[in-house]
Amino acid sequence: MIRVRFAPSPTGNLHIGTLRTALFTWLFARRHKGVVVLRIEDTDMQRSSTEFEVNIFEGLEWFGLDNDEGPREGGEYGPYRQSERIEAGIYSGYIETLLASGHAYYCFDTAKELSVERDAAMATGVPYKYSRKALELSEGEVKAKLDAGEAYTIRFKMPDSGWLKYKDMVRGKIAFDNSLISDFVIMKSDGTPSYNFAVVVDDLAMKISHVIRGEDHISNMPRQAAVFAALGATLPEYGHLPMILGPDKAKLSKRHGATSVTEYRDQGFYSPALFNYLSLLGWSPEGQEEFFTKDEIVSLFSTDRVAKANAVFDQRKLTWMNGQYLRRLDVETYEAVILEHLDAGLKADIEVLGDDALSKALLAVRGNLEVLNDINTYGAVFVKTQKEYESDIAEISFSESNIDVLTRFRAILKPEGFSRESFDAGMAVVLEQTGLGKGAVFLPIRLAVSGQKAGPHLGDFAEVVGVETILARLSYVISLT
């Protein structure tokens, strides 16, 4: 049975990079009909908060990644928060085992002593390894220090020789020399387990079969593998994903603008579009097609087509893809989706214009939208107040020819039987009558009836605001001369 886990740390909002890891992990599991476990790695009490945990849940849900086991779903390998696992004594049990087998030992060095060691090693160009001073303590000395209440950590004793060799699902063969790795802390002085230890215990206890995570964890492999070995367990399969970078090729972070998933949601990105885009960042199926549904991606996904090189997150392309999704949606879905982002005030104002006004207006500006929130910019033209309209008009100068065009158009436009088509036909007549170019006819009409030089198709616009408004505005402009 394939069991994967997604293990975010609630020390910040759900990040695009973290989401991509979750996505690939999820895709792998769903592709192979496996189980997805969500585990919250909140051993860092200082930085973790439930607010961030909630944001992570929210982001995953919006994006469309579900999990079979987790803090909210429960499951037979719970609890699924490391903080709760600490309370349950899960880690201390394993610590005892390691202590008893000689794979771990108490360490009483202070932070200052350790940094002196480290600086000395750095200065001589030797890779730093803990001196193992604590290992020279006799059992009696250790007990005495413990009894005296001295602060301590527990370190894992790395093997002095041998290599960790494994085959990465994404990168192929990888090897590390164990003798270069320092003994590392597995239990901090506050009694909580460190990451490299907790992760192993949990992956083992939760029977995780495949670990898919970011490349930043590759260097942790020899440490984690050594703990697995010391516990007499076999290593799960591992796949390390390339990182997502900002435009400056540095690891994606806050200074690159929006990085939290809920921010993308709030800006009006449609989650299936983000899903599609992110799936193609570091992975590609065969062929040239770029648009895939979630189900298609699940059935196509495979770790051996995951890229090895880091990828820059291109917001331009995401935005383009989002616009494509908006245009490809069926009308009902499009309206439902866009309505969630339409300002209530703007919505009410448009609805006042008539029964189908809202629907027509939303459709009229569809081609202009990239993100859902754009509707509030492009939709405003439909509900300009008279005052706003007049002040827009005041900025525009109409020539005699323009006024002639407007006058002719006003004469042709009839309130009876008005439609988008009759509006267009009316403009065509003016075109013929005057013999002017398209621009010389259409632009002044657009300016006169909308007060701006860009916007939705005028026939659509007229249908929404009503022929009376159009006629009134034509007359208004004509009357100014």
Add this chain to the structure above:
RNA sequence: GGCCCUAUCGUCUAGUGGUUAGGACGCCAGGUUUUCAUCCUGGAAACCGGAGUUCGAUUCUCCGUAGGGCUACCA
């Protein structure tokens, strides 16, 4: 400094021991459209460098270089 990973248009990527090195975003030009947008057509744009292997390397090997990661009582 040490260790690990990586390297195809500006960006995301496909691909191959012999290809006009393909697609997409962006950019430029033209067209459709009433303007903008959409849409259509076309264009510019890449195999990091040096050795080696080979009849032939972008592709395989090595060495550089560059970028990224790790080197914590963060995860």
